[in-house]
Amino acid sequence: MMGETLLEVKNIVTEFRTADGQLPAVRDVSFSLKKGETLCIVGESGCGKSITSLSVIGLLPSNGKITSGEILYEGAPIHNLPAEKMRQIRGNKISMIFQEPMTALNPVLTVGFQLREPLMLHHKLSKSEANKQGIELLKQVGIPYPEKRMNQYPHELSGGMRQRVMIAIALSCNPGLLIADEPTTALDVTIQAQILDLMNDLKSKFNMGVMMITHDMGVVAEVADRVMVMYAGKKVEEGNVNEIFDNPKHPYTKGLLNSVPNVDDPDFELEAIPGSLPSLHEQIDGCRFHARCKFATDICRSKEPPLSKISDTHHVSCWLEEEEGKLG
Amino acid sequence: MVAMIIQRFIQLIFLLFGISFLVFSSMYIAPGDPASMIGGPTATESDIEAIRENLGLNDSFITQYVRYMGSVVQGDLGYSYQTRQPVSEAIAIRFPNTLKLAVASMIIAVIIGIIAGLISALKHNSWLDMTSTTFALTGISIPNFWLGALLILVFAVNLQWLPVSGLSSPWYTVEGMKELILPAITLGTGAAAMIARMTRSSMLEVVRADYVRTARAKGVKERNVIWIHTLKNAMIPVLTVIGLNFGALLGGTIITEKVFAINGVGRLMIDAIAARDFPMVQGSVLLVATLFVLVNLIVDIVYTYVDPRIKYQ
Amino acid sequence: MAEIVPALGTEIKKVKKKESPFIITLKRLLKNKLAVIGLIIIVVQIGMAICAPLITSYDPAKQNLVASELPVFSEEHWLGTDNYGRDVWSRIVYGARISLVVGLVAVSLGLIGGVTLGLLGGYYKKLDGIIMRIVDLLFSFPGILLAMLIIAILGTSLVNVAIAISIWSIPSCARIVRGSVLSIKEKEYIMAMKSLGASDLRIMVKHILPNCFAPIIVFATMRMATAILSTAALSYLGLGAQPPTPEWGAMISQGQAFMWSSPHLTIVPGIAIMLTVFAFNVVGDGLRDAIDPNMDIQ
């Protein structure tokens, strides 16, 4: 079912203009995504996951800018499109779901209005047609009494329902690419499970590419086809989901996996990664992870590791692998 | 909603009781004797005594207050000490003018304020923003009476575009509108500036909200992002400012009415204070307070239309 | 946990560069051009007020009926003289003392009242109802009227004017403080202090109050402006400073009669008031932006 490449991100660097000068939040990140594929981006808070995704959809905060690299959607560059062109893509070909269902919906507009909006905008439907289709969408995401919900305001819905409305909005124009930024973090596990199932169903139904951001390794294992691990603005490892979980190469990936207590294993021993994420403006020579890395060597402290290839689908950016690779 | 309105009215009654007590006691304590104000400086002791007796001013404070409130409860605001005219009548004559003035200046304030605030917020940090901010702040900084006198000199006396004073023609005529312009600008400038600043900061806040980002993510046109997704939300705190400013506005009518020779409640009020005309002071203060409460009630009702999250059971 | 200590080291270096919230706020404030202008004006005026005798050699109350109503840029009096022949510049300079002090006193008194009411109302649910009704009452009472009544009772003097104006700022201050108390009260650090057995008084004074400072300071600067304007308005109604006190508001309202013949008598103090009010407003505005952590960094 996975087909041609949908999205290609090539060496993007995203920087913020701040009081402390230009701060790169995303440093030279590349990845690609095929149709019908789910890519999960994982990493600690502040490592640049959201900014990466916002760079793709072109919704960076006003002080942020993609300073180099390119983003191709279905082979065509979209990172330098004029605002109006980009607007036509957003919500239509690429759409996005945000983390907080509580704040991502406009509190003063009805669910129906917010749902009809992209339909009328991109598909040029009339209001009544849009309304019909909106109801249809709400049904698809499993909301009971969709007709009634259309006239309700977001605060009248529960968190899970709101997130479903968000999903319905995002899917309304059958986008090719769905970006989901921590769509279930704010929800309870039982509701989270419902939402994840729903997203999986819809993905296969529409053959979308999904870019899912999360810091929950459990969620990753559940939904991902491919995984990209980020650390301090850089991609440190990328691979198929099995490769990452069974054969993590980067010490950071390993650390992440070992930091999560295992529900099914009572004797699982936690292993914490010491320290915490460096701040953006911190000048770090060599590998950005070296200060927290048990295995750090002199070269790690002085030179940035290149991306080494473990398999066709599995890449890692670590001197340990590089050395090994060379040896092997 | 109905319950909320009823509740507000119950509160209003208590509020009016509180206010009337406050006014009554402060007028009672204040130096100055209504009788000698009526008698004038030439009146003899016996003249004044007769007047005091006639007005019941020799009774104890409590007796006077109870008597007054007794008649107020029956809907009678009493008679002016000075003119012996029913207070309600005196107020009824002036109230339309004050209302006209207050409403006109509110309209001016809201229009100018929101537009200036929007420009500021949308062109955040541009020279337009600077200009509009400076304009707004200058507006706040000019003393009311000074602005009024200046406007009269320029537009009424020198250019002769507009009349100096008035409110003698009905508001819907051209004459009436012309008469309203200068006083309304004088009174509205301060409020306009407040509203402009509130609109600006509230817009800047809302523009960063998640749901605005959502709207952009849907590909909504920038114009609609502002007008549909931002403005309504941004108006919520602005509404509060409008409501509260209305109080200041009513206070401001005192000066504006004086400068522009408008026959309004504000002037009635200062004249009554100066003449120690207690019933008149009471009546007009109660009216102004009621008006203030009503306007804020309206603001609260408007809230429910602007913000569906607010529900009064 | 020994192994994490070296790692923390890197962080320590990083955080050393950070300053206290005060410095950060100040820095952000200084980036705001308007606010800087405002600050400069305020500093100049405070300087003027303090060093008044050094700046001008004229006694602000000294009359010279012969040399009255001299225009600006007269030889001896660069801002001219008023209708009593008093030097306008020296009156403006000494007036800075009065206006700033009245503003300061009025705002401080208002803050004391407003903060107390707001704190109590916000913290104790039971008191809230009563306190908010008091606040409503003060709100629905037109400010000028309130001031007139107070002055009628207490008599005309600058102190009473300050008191009258201060009462006027109590309700809005109380509302603002109450608002922040309500939200701060729900913060976990308050819960934390409670769980540590802290008394209500300690929580209110040491933990809630300092965290309301931001809105209070913004309010105070803005109110300072309003207070100065109100003094002027009351002077216009004949309820302000006692002559020959060189209070700016009184100067304008006295000078109004000469708007035709000697416009500088109103324009000069008018500009003084406007500059001050403007300055406090922009600083207040700037502070609000600087305090708001979400504001875009320029």
Added chain:
Amino acid sequence: ACSSGGTSSEPNNENSNKGASGGEDVLTYASLSDAVGLSPILTNDGASANITDHVYEKLFERNGETMEIEPQLAESYENPDENTWTIKLKQGIKFHDGTPFNAEAVKYTFDKLRDPATAAPRASLMEPVDSITVIDEYTVEIKTKYPYGPFLASLSHSNAAIVSPEADQTQDLMNKPVGTGPFKFVSWVPGDQIVLEANPDYRDGEPALKKVIFKVVPEVSTAISMLQAGEVQFIDKLPTEQLSRIESMKNVAIEKVDGTPQYFLSVNHSKEISKDPEFRKAIASAIDRDAFISKMNGLAVRSDSVIGPKVFGYKESADKAGTPYDLEAAKALVEKNGYGQQTLKLLAANRGTFILMAEVVQAQLTEAGFNVEIETMEWAAYLDTTLAGDYDLTFLSWSNLTGDGSELLYPNFHSDNVGSSNRSQYNNPEFDKLVEASRTTTNQEERLEILNQANELMLEDDAVVIMYHDVVTAALDASFTGLKLEPTGKWNVSEVTRK
């Protein structure tokens, strides 16, 4: 009697004609305050008097030029004895409501005025009256309790105007006045304006002005702007500060008449320090009245005399009889007696020229070594405070509406009135005797002499320092003439015509 300190009490001004109605024979007058009411019996303020003076008439009237008292509604009078006044009335006069004017009406009016149940503010006008008897349709006899010299002056007071008894019983004269005057009442929007129209049946012929509008404009600058813009045609009591502005207006003519109102500084005679003649002398010599007058732009008459040049009882010799300005002498006295130690409270009402006087005098007294603080007050509080004698120095004023010296000295300085109208708390038995004599004597020559004595006594005593005697003013649109402006500050527009 005089109604309230003219200048002091209410700005009395009204009458003018609404720019909008712009009609031919319409005159709009800008009044600083609204009339309290339109019944002469129940009001006592200048604004009301301006209107009642045009609607009603009195038995007698003081001629503005000669200051003689002449009959108005009366035909003639005689005094069969000292306590009896027999007054013959003019015949054939009708009130505006058509009822005839006759002796009954006079009796009704005066009885109502003096009835304590009426609580009339100027009931004191009738205080000496013992009884009023209707002799026949056009003759009325008034008996006084004691010989009362200024009685005619009382009868010429605005508040002694005759009202229509019928109208008073059927309607509220406060709202709908009915008199015999040259103008009839049309309408009143309280706080806004009062409209009068010409009385076609007036016995001296219908006035030329068809309409007179009294418009309330509380801010004097605004009133002047309106005059300039042609929205009003007439204002009075021009403020000295803006005189030059008004003078520069081409469409406006200014009228000035030396007037009866006067302004003076008084020590508080009930205070210990004021009993010291050197203290009073020091004060009087410290005040440079000439310098002050120069600030008045010609709107003040300089004279030391307590009884002003336009008031009955004045003699030119009194002009310079006061203690002259002598700074050195004042300084010496202050130095000698240590007056500078004590802070003196100088009370001033915050209206009119009081603040001007206060500021100038405060500076002059300071120059002489006194330590004076000004305390300004709004009018109501000021009245209360002066009544209670809670001050050291204060400015007082009197408008002398009757133009009679007794009516100045008795209320203001007679010890009977300490605690009410004698606000300077002056108490001098010798002076009291003179004032009483001036009141009970009916021979006018004699009265003049007595009044002059009293005047000189006060000046010798340095009881008060006269700041100035007013020059009353009015500004009329240049297209009108014929305004009668009286020294009392009152005016009449019955003879005003359009050029």
Added chain:
Amino acid sequence: MIVSSEKTISNELNKPKVLLELKGIKKYFPIKGGVLKRKQGDVKAVENVSLQLYEGESLGVVGESGCGKSTLGKAILGLEELTEGQIYFQDTEIQHLKRKEKIKFIKQMQMIFQDPYASLNPRQRIGHALEEVFTMHTNMSAGEKRQAVIDLLEEVGLKEEHFDRFPHEFSGGQRQRIGIARAIALNPSFIICDEAVSALDVSVQAQVLKLLKKLQQKYQLSYLFISHDLGVVRYFCDRVLVMYLGNTVELGTVKELFDRPLHPYTQALLSAIPRPSVHTKHKRIRLQGDLPNPANPPSGCPFHTRCPIAADVCKGEKPEWVEYEPNHFAACHFAGQPIA
């Protein structure tokens, strides 16, 4: 783990000492409305909770958001007034003690909060924040206090040089350490951790969990560990209490509860957890619908609206709190019946 679950069961005869006992705790929040602000109903945040907490153990509390976990914690500390029920701490009924007597117990019971940033006063240097604890409860001199604070900082892996910093100058993990330092300052015997690690990144979460364990060992602490992360609970706790809509639905040792859940809600919860492993694909139980409104809870068993095996009896009758196995309680008419 200090007290292994096995040990707790096997030593049934000499049961560990009870530190804290809750008897029938209820906490209702009134809903007010109408013209006169009259009470219109209750949010039943905690409905009839009884349990015992042993010395030295960690008791986990799990459940959906809004089920009353935090309210329970606050109620124990006396931060919320109880509607009904008693709290015994070291065999003393502490609820109605006077403030003075209560202080003794307050010092013994502490709390660590969810949001490490929000739980520190942003305007107070952390050194002072910690000193304040001693100021309130001891008579130490300034020097002693400072030393005590430095010791505390070191205890939680921070340094003296952090003394004069403001909370915002720390990372999330460090802040939580400060929170922990403050909680252990007075040598408590019992600490409530309300989602103490939920806001932290997994890597930091692991650090903090380890620290908490170390401290428990060192000071014989008991924890009431509120969390919605069952993985963390399984790792950290000895026993687990499952709550639903203010009600306790199941209580048992970690092993019992995870291996043999009795209540259908527990079963659903367990199966909904995303497992960070690509191999053990579980069969999922998907609950339908959302959490009911706590102001208007369903009749009978509160879970029946979403329960896949609900029968009529569930609608009508509230199930009893029964000890089905030693130390394993549940409230369900069909306890133990697998739901899928």
